[in-house]
Amino acid sequence: xxxxxxxxxxxxxxxxxxxxxxxxxxxxxxxxxxxxxxxxxxxxxxxxxxxxxxxxxxxxxxxxxxxxxxxxxxxxxxxxxxxxxxxxxxxxxxxxxxxxxxxxxxxxxxxxxxxxxxxxxxxxxxxxxxxxxxxxxxxxxxxxxxxxxxxxxxxxxxxxxxxxxxxxxxxxxxxxxxxxxxxxxxxxxxxxxxxxxxxxxxxxxxxxxxxxxxxxxxxxxxxxxxxxxxxxxxxxxxxxxxxxxxxxxxxxxxxxxxxxxxxxxxxxxxxxxxxxxxxxxxxxxxxxxxxxxxxxxxxxxxxxxxxxxxxxxxxxxxxxxxxxxxxxxxxxxxxxxxxxxxxxxxxxxxxxxxxxxxxxxxxxxxxxxxxxxxxxxxxxxxxxxxxxxxxxxxxxxxxxxxxxxxxxxxxxxxxxxxxxxxxxxxxxxxxxxxxxxxxxxxxxxxxxxxxxxxxxxxxxxxxxxxxxxxxxx
Amino acid sequence: xxxxxxxxxxxxxxxxxxxxxxxxxxxxxxxxxxxxxxxxxxxxxxxxxxxxxxxxxxxxxxxxxxxxxxxxxxxxxxxxxxxxxxxxxxxxxxxxxxxxxxxxxxxxxxxxxxxxxxxxxxxxxxxxxxxxxxxxxxxxxxxxxxxxxxxxxxxxxxxxxxxxxxxxxxxxxxxxxxxxxxxxxxxxxxxxxxxxxxxxxxxxxxxxxxxxxxxxxxxxxxxxxxxxxxxxxxxxxxxxxxxxxxxxxxxxxxxxxxxxxxxxxxxxxxxxxxxxxxxxxxxxxxxxxxxxxxxxxxxxxxxxxxxxxxxxxxxxxxxxxxxxxxxxxxxxxxxxxxxxxxxxxxxxxxxxxxxxxxxxxxxxxxxxxxxxxxxxxxxxxxxxxxxxxxxxxxxxxxxxxxxxxxxxxxxxxxxxxxxxxxxxxxxxxxxxxxxxxxxxxxxxxxxxxxxxx
Numbered sequence: 059x060x061x062x063x064x065x066x067x068x069x070x071x072x073x074x075x076x077x078x079x080x081x082x083x084x085x086x087x088x089x090x091x092x093x094x095x096x097x098x099x100x101x102x103x104x105x106x107x108x109x110x111x112x113x114x115x116x117x118x119x120x121x122x123x124x125x126x127x128x129x130x131x132x133x134x135x136x137x138x139x140x141x142x143x144x145x146x147x148x149x150x151x152x153x154x155x156x157x158x159x160x161x162x163x164x165x166x167x168x169x170x171x172x173x174x175x176x177x178x179x180x181x182x183x184x185x186x187x188x189x190x191x192x193x194x195x196x197x198x199x200x201x202x203x204x205x206x207x208x209x210x211x212x213x214x215x216x217x218x219x220x221x222x223x224x225x226x227x228x229x230x231x232x233x234x235x236x237x238x239x240x241x242x243x244x245x246x247x248x249x250x251x252x253x254x255x256x257x258x259x260x261x262x263x264x265x266x267x268x269x270x271x272x273x274x275x276x277x278x279x280x281x282x283x284x285x286x287x288x289x290x291x292x293x294x295x296x297x298x299x300x301x302x303x304x305x306x307x308x309x310x311x312x313x314x315x316x317x318x319x320x321x322x323x324x325x326x327x328x329x330x331x332x333x334x335x336x337x338x339x340x341x342x343x344x345x346x347x348x349x350x351x352x353x354x355x356x357x358x359x360x361x362x363x364x365x366x367x368x369x370x371x372x373x374x375x376x377x378x379x380x381x382x383x384x385x386x387x388x389x390x391x392x393x394x395x396x397x398x399x400x401x402x403x404x405x406x407x408x409x410x411x412x413x414x415x416x417x418x419x420x421x422x423x424x425x426x427x428x429x430x431x432x433x434x435x436x437x438x439x440x441x442x443x444x445x446x447x448x449x450x451x452x453x454x455x456x457x458x459x460x461x462x463x464x465x466x467x468x469x470x471x472x473x474x475x476x477x478x479x480x481x482x483x484x485x486x487x488x489x490x491x492x493x494x495x496x497x498x499x500x501x502x503x504x505x506x507x508x509x510x511x512x513x514x515x516x517x518x519x520x521x522x523x524x525x526x527x528x529x530x531x
Numbered sequence: 532x533x534x535x536x537x538x539x540x541x542x543x544x545x546x547x548x549x550x551x552x553x554x555x556x557x558x559x560x561x562x563x564x565x566x567x568x569x570x571x572x573x574x575x576x577x578x579x580x581x582x583x584x585x586x587x588x589x590x591x592x593x594x595x596x597x598x599x600x601x602x603x604x605x606x607x608x609x610x611x612x613x614x615x616x617x618x619x620x621x622x623x624x625x626x627x628x629x630x631x632x633x634x635x636x637x638x639x640x641x642x643x644x645x646x647x648x649x650x651x652x653x654x655x656x657x658x659x660x661x662x663x664x665x666x667x668x669x670x671x672x673x674x675x676x677x678x679x680x681x682x683x684x685x686x687x688x689x690x691x692x693x694x695x696x697x698x699x700x701x702x703x704x705x706x707x708x709x710x711x712x713x714x715x716x717x718x719x720x721x722x723x724x725x726x727x728x729x730x731x732x733x734x735x736x737x738x739x740x741x742x743x744x745x746x747x748x749x750x751x752x753x754x755x756x757x758x759x760x761x762x763x764x765x766x767x768x769x770x771x772x773x774x775x776x777x778x779x780x781x782x783x784x785x786x787x788x789x790x791x792x793x794x795x796x797x798x799x800x801x802x803x804x805x806x807x808x809x810x811x812x813x814x815x816x817x818x819x820x821x822x823x824x825x826x827x828x829x830x831x832x833x834x835x836x837x838x839x840x841x842x843x844x845x846x847x848x849x850x851x852x853x854x855x856x857x858x859x860x861x862x863x864x865x866x867x868x869x870x871x872x873x874x875x876x877x878x879x880x881x882x883x884x885x886x887x888x889x890x891x892x893x894x895x896x897x898x899x900x901x902x903x904x905x906x907x908x909x910x911x912x913x914x915x916x917x918x919x920x921x922x923x924x925x926x927x928x929x930x931x932x933x934x935x936x937x938x939x940x941x942x943x944x945x946x947x948x949x950x951x952x953x954x955x956x957x958x959x960x961x962x963x964x965x966x967x968x969x970x971x972x973x974x975x976x977x978x979x980x981x982x983x984x
Contacts, residue, residue: 098627099874101791102791102792104630104631104632105599105600105627105628105630106630106874107600107601107602107873107874108600108601108602108623108624108626108627109601109602109603109604109623109872109873110602110603110604110619110620110623110872111603111604111605111870111872112603112605112615112616112619113605113606114605114606115606125581126580126581126582127581127582127583127584128581128582128583128584128585129583129584129585130585130586130587131586131608132587132588132606132607132608133608133609134608138608145584146584148584149581149582149583149584149660150581150582152582152659152660152661152664153572153579153580153581153582153660153664156572156579156660156664156665156668157578157579157668158578158579158580158581158664159575159576159578159579159580161580161581184626185601185622185623185626185627186626186627189626189627189628193628206792206793207791207792207793209791243792243793243918245792250795250918250919250920251792251793251795251918251919252916252918252919253793253916253918291921291947293760294760294945294947294982294984295760295984321575322682322683324575324576325575325576325682325683325717326576326680326682326717327682327683327715327717327722329720404585404587405583406573406581406583442913442914442915442916443914444911444914445910445911445913445914446910447722447910447927449682449715449717449720449721449722450720450721450722450751450927450942450943452910452925452927452942452943453910453925454910454911454914454923454924454925454945455911455914456911456914456915456916456923474916474921474923474947476911476914476923476925476945476947478925478943478945478984479943480943508685527943527945527984528945529923529925529945529946529947529982529984530947530982531947531982
């Protein structure tokens with residue numbers, strides 16, 4: 059299959075603008091997308107899945123009489139485009155007749171064209187080469203004594219979008235993303251099963267896959283799985299906790315990032331509503347949402363064609379901004395930050411994070427460990443993720459490989475650690491911020507909200523939180 | 532499919548797709564297609580915000596070339612894309628290693644006889660913004676009457692037509708409808724969200740759920756955390772009990788997890804794994820449930836299956852592939868897929884937990900609690916560990932119970948337990964009725980032996 063499989067999004071966008079003009083709609087925008095994905099999945103030495111996905115479609119939003127209607131189609135000729143605009147117009151009129159919320163659009167959309175950098179197009183790589191990379195990592199993990207199961211996933215993505223708006227916006231963005239994740243389930247004699255996984259993804263071409271030592275990563279994951287299976291579960295209670303950069307990213311994204319999303323703020327479902335200008339963290343904490351971080355996902359424009367740079371959300375402890383699209387910015391009277399995103403052409407806009415992370419401080423990890431009399435060092439290796447209730451500001455995370463910290467050293471491995479808390483209390487309990495910023499993204503998942511999943515990045519440096527609630531025995 | 536129900540477009544004939552793959556060099560092939568139409572209306576701040584209408588047609592093709600299997604797929608709108616997909620799948624299969632255990636595609640393609648009660652509801656199939664917006668308006672009124680507003684809500688309805696064919700049979704097809712209502716209520720810093728699903732529009736149940744969400748948001752604004760940690764009892768409301776089943780037991784009952792060394796239930800057929808008072812079955816023909824179906828995602832006929840009978844492990848969830856590799860705990864008929872072109876993996880349609888005895892109400896369970904928590908909502912339970920059975924969650928909404936009485940609302944309670952202890956020696960009782968959501972149906976459960984902090 060070729061670059062766009064015969065579909066030129068720019069041509070479809072032109073058709074949309076002509077049809078929207080012909081129908082005389084008040085405002086309309088279109089998202090034309092060609093999305094391609096390749097996946098290789100190997101389990102215990104057997105290729106279980108090798109698949110190609112290709113989807114091309116058009117999503118249309120019409121704002122008529124202050125009401126929004128959406129439609130979508132995979133039929134990309136003039137007739138299909140016209141039908142989609144008419145259907146979105148009809149949906150908008152139905153909302154208006156139901157006395158719907160009146161929306162306005164703030165700001166002006168951007169114009170531009172951007173493509174993520176790559177040397178070797180991952181979509182042109184022979185599938186046999188992909189399979190070989192996944193198989194070799196999988197076999198390496200299986201070779202570790204005590205491994206009960208080894209699974210390897212290798213994915214490559216090409217997402218090509220054009221956003222066109224009737225008020226002059228036109229943005230074309232192409233992103234290539236590649237990555238591998240290894241999972242291993244270990245069982246030491248007499249213990250229960252434990253699964254650990256880890257991986258690396260990068261906005262890049264196949265050259266990133268070629269540059270990595272996947273077998274070493276797979277072996278490390280397998281060893282950690284076996285080690286974790288014989289580890290004990292700590293007592294539940296409050297601990298001083300050192301969080302690794304990926305955990306910091308998870309925590310910020312889930313527990314603070316969602317609460318800073320303007321749609322939740324506007325509807326009163328965020329603990330951060332009404333707190334702009336207030337201190338929400340110590341002065342050594344600065345948090346940003348940056349669509350262009352080189353280790354994160356690439357979002358130079360959002361899906362309303364607004365440009366996306368760095369948004370400082372918390373500046374030295376003070377809440378400075380919420381994340382917005384054009385609708386929320388108008389509703390809240392705030393600047394447009396370029397965070398209106400969609401999973402695919404078929405989905406409506408939601409306010410989403412891009413790459414949400416904490417800026418580094420000046421502590422070293424060794425210094426942090428030496429300064430911690432007794433506590434935990436938690437990592438994201440094998441972490442299942444996290445979830446938050448943005449209205450309450452409550453979060454919970456199921457952590458990965460964890461170590462008991464005693465006498466300035468990370469000593470005994472532990473398992474079954476979850477952390478829970480209220481984000482504003484936790485932010486205010488941060489007393490050390492490391493200098494080792496790391497941001498990461500993934501080709502296998504992303505952030506879920508409102509039934510949509512979008513690629514994001516997150517991260518931070520190592521961070522110490524005093525007196526964190528840890529679930530355990 | 533019945534007359535008048537939606538079908539695949541005439542230009543997409545799955546048996547021809549299979550033949551094309553064979554002509555292009557596939558030893559065998561399968562084609563799976565899903566057509567759907569959905570209307571959704573979203574509400575914010577107690578006002579209808581927008582409406583979305585979408586129609587999709589998705590095709591997946593998997594082929595085997597001498598035991599090497601690969602797939603391709605995507606959304607399609609014409610015959611040209613179909614041929615591209617078939618060619619991509621065949622080309623891919625030629626580039627991967629054979630699976631030494633490959634048994635071929637499912638040779639028994641057919642639908643279970645009879646119909647599933649309430650699978651297709653014409654009024655729901657045709658629902659649009661005009662039918663869904665009034666449901667949301669009524670929900671907002673119900674929430675207001677309980678002292679809270681709706682921060683976010685949505686009502687979605689639509690139909691789905693599925694069809695399957697492979698080199699050995701088919702096509703089989705069926706159509707179904709669905710309705711999903713989601714609501715989040717807010718009062719000050721108190722919030723509460725919940726959802727319901729069905730194969731038909733449920734305006735009254737949606738209104739009642741909005742009222743419940745509002746009442747709980749009001750309570751949540753006064754909720755407190757626990758002081759310290761203790762080991763105690765937990766009452767899981769039906770939705771919480773169901774989530775525990777789908778998160779921890781369904782993956783462990785997957786024959787794939789058993790074969791690949793990821794299940795604590797491997798090698799335990801015939802053993803007592805849960806309390807003798809509990810029976811767990813998959814019921815793919817359960818009336819009015821969106822996941823009910825007469826054939827699974829590889830065209831195999833579906834049938835009810837007892838997985839755990841009176842606490843004894845009787846069967847696993849199987850696909851044709853897993854049953855060929857592990858011929859115990861069958862039959863097949865439990866295939867599900869992430870997408871039409873993904874490999875089939877075992878999954879449940881409606882996992883139904885039936886206790887030997889049901890108390891009349893949740894109050895009967897509360898009266899038996901010495902010290903514990905009623906869990907009405909959580910975050911994070913989905914992150915629990917099925918390979919070990921370790922349950923972790925944070926109870927965002929609940930009640931502290933002491934000496935048989937509710938003391939007051941609690942929030943932010945860390946919950947950790949072993950699911951096989953909770954549903955084994957720790958199982959103390961259940962109260963009806965069974966409530967169904969997603970792929971599970973369960974009553975409220977009273978269990979002992981959880982760590983709460």
